[in-house]
Amino acid sequence: MSKSSSRRFPVTVTQLPVTRCQICRRTVAYRPGSLTEVLTGHYRRVHPEASRQGRPAAVQFAGTWEDVAARSARTLSRRHAE
Numbered sequence: 001m002s003k004s005s006s007r008r009f010p011v012t013v014t015q016l017p018v019t020r021c022q023i024c025r026r027t028v029a030y031r032p033g034s035l036t037e038v039l040t041g042h043y044r045r046v047h048p049e050a051s052r053q054g055r056p057a058a059v060q061f062a063g064t065w066e067d068v069a070a071r072s073a074r075t076l077s078r079r080h081a082e
Contacts, residue, residue, distance in 0.1 A: 039069035
């Protein structure tokens with residue numbers, strides 16, 4: 001067997017905090033301080049139908065996507081504080 005010559009490059013791996021989407025329960029990673037923006041972007045990209053009148057029950061009375069994301073951020077902060 002011949003050895004393949006492979007180059008090694010330094011790699012930095014960063015573990016990001018994660019939260020879950022209230023609609024699809026997908027895990028969403030975010031950089032500290034940007035949870036609201038990341039969740040709002042996820043809701044707009046993945047669940048555009050939910051921004052119309054007939055929103056799913058998970059966010060029916062939640063207000064705007066920014067409200068949903070802010071509430072998720074507060075819940076996550078409380079869980080990490082415990």
